[in-house]
Amino acid sequence: xxxxxxxxxxxxxxxxxxxxxxxxxxxxxxxxxxxxxxxxxxxxxxxxxxxxxxxxxxxxxxxxxxxxxxxxxxxxxxxxxxxxxxxxxxxxxxxxxxxxxxxxxxxxxxxxxxxxxxxxxxxxxxxxxxxxxxxxxxxxxxxxxxxxxxxxxxxxxxxxxxxxxxxxxxxxxxxxxxxxxxxxxxxxxxxxxxxxxxxxxxxxxxxxxxxxxxxxxxxxxxxxxxxxxxxxxxxxxxxxxxxxxxxxxxxxxxxxxxxxxxxxxxxxxxxxxxxxxxxxxxxxxxxxxxxxxxxxx
Numbered sequence: 001x002x003x004x005x006x007x008x009x010x011x012x013x014x015x016x017x018x019x020x021x022x023x024x025x026x027x028x029x030x031x032x033x034x035x036x037x038x039x040x041x042x043x044x045x046x047x048x049x050x051x052x053x054x055x056x057x058x059x060x061x062x063x064x065x066x067x068x069x070x071x072x073x074x075x076x077x078x079x080x081x082x083x084x085x086x087x088x089x090x091x092x093x094x095x096x097x098x099x100x101x102x103x104x105x106x107x108x109x110x111x112x113x114x115x116x117x118x119x120x121x122x123x124x125x126x127x128x129x130x131x132x133x134x135x136x137x138x139x140x141x142x143x144x145x146x147x148x149x150x151x152x153x154x155x156x157x158x159x160x161x162x163x164x165x166x167x168x169x170x171x172x173x174x175x176x177x178x179x180x181x182x183x184x185x186x187x188x189x190x191x192x193x194x195x196x197x198x199x200x201x202x203x204x205x206x207x208x209x210x211x212x213x214x215x216x217x218x219x220x221x222x223x224x225x226x227x228x229x230x231x232x233x234x235x236x237x238x239x240x241x242x243x244x245x246x247x248x249x250x251x252x253x254x255x256x257x258x259x260x261x262x263x264x265x266x267x268x269x270x271x272x273x274x275x276x277x278x279x280x281x282x283x284x285x286x287x288x289x290x291x292x293x294x295x296x297x
Contacts, residue, residue, distance in 0.1 A: 035158065035160075036157060036159075037157050037159065037203070037204045037205065065232035066096065066232070067096065067099070069230075069232065069276055070100050070150075073150070073177055074100055080101070080104050081146075081147035082104070082107070083107070083146060083147065083150065084107045084142075084149045085106070085150050085152070086151040086171075087109070087153075088108030088115075088132065089110040089112055089115025089119050091108075091118060091120070091121070092122060093150075093152045094119070094128060095128055098126070106129070107132070107133065108130060108131075108133070109133045109135055109137050109142075110132070110133075111135060119132050120132060137171075145171060145176070146171055146173060146176060147176050147177065148176060148179060149172045149177075149179075150178070150179040151180050152180070154180070155180055155182060155218070156182045156183070156206050156210060159206060161209045162218040162222050165178065165180070169223060169224060173281065174282065174283040175280060176280070177281075178219075178222075178279050178281065179277070180215075180277050182210055182215070183210070183236065184210050184273055184274060184275055185205060185237075185238050187235075190237050191207065193251075193255070194237075194238040197251040210275060211275070212230075218277075223282065224281065225279060227278070228277065229275070230275070232272065232276065233272060235271040235273065236258075236259045236262055237255045237259065
């Protein structure tokens with residue numbers, strides 16, 4: 001079943017609005033609002049050129065670390081968990097999660113129209129049964145809570161990742177697990193390449209969250225317990241490029257080849273590809289609302 005469930009609580013203009021704090025505005029005020037660094041239009045454009053990746057042998061080999069990480073999360077109990085992915089477009093990660101444990105009940109949320117369409121297309125191609133909701137995770141409400149709430153490369157697109165982690169916890173049952181990953185684009189060389197070849201995409205990331213220390217602080221600030229932090233993968237670079245320049249068109253192909261090679265062959269402790277974090281929602285704390293505190297990142 002592949003369904004599009006629009007949220008009545010999410011005005012269309014709010015989902016597509018571009019959030020840019022005015023110059024000189026108070027930093028804590030901006031962060032408490034959890035202002036996104038991207039817009040629905042940005043992701044719609046990204047989905048229009050991304051397509052659905054084919055499941056090639058080297059992609060399977062490259063994602064072995066991710067599969068091992070999610071296997072630990074999804075098999076914490078014998079019973080099949082209810083799993084929600086936040087920012088689920090274009091559906092690639094839901095398909096991978098289904099490959100890790102097929103008896104899970106999957107749902108996803110995304111606020112980009114084209115992203116929702118791409119997700120449903122990917123789910124149909126891979127015969128994955130999942131329910132997809134269209135909406136902004138900061139405003140949408142769902143009729144149930146979940147055993148596992150996950151996101152992969154989402155929280156680094158917000159000015160205050162901790163506030164977005166609180167929304168992860170809001171969707172999670174008491175005692176449930178929040179699992180997130182972020183790419184490591186913080187090394188100087190990676191940032192320079194991104195600003196040279198894809199300046200628009202480079203500005204859409206919060207680089208301060210890309211460390212184990214800041215991930216741990218954000219998870220604790222979100223009220224999560226039993227927090228575990230780690231990393232996996234070889235050194236990777238951002239693959240986005242400015243399609244209006246010839247160098248921007250060539251760079252993504254070179255960067256993608258580098259990332260595949262790095263994931264297969266290389267391992268540099270100081271330059272890991274991905275940081276991951278897991279934490280449990282307290283059993284005695286209600287998730288009815290999202291608390292507001294000052295930013296830590």
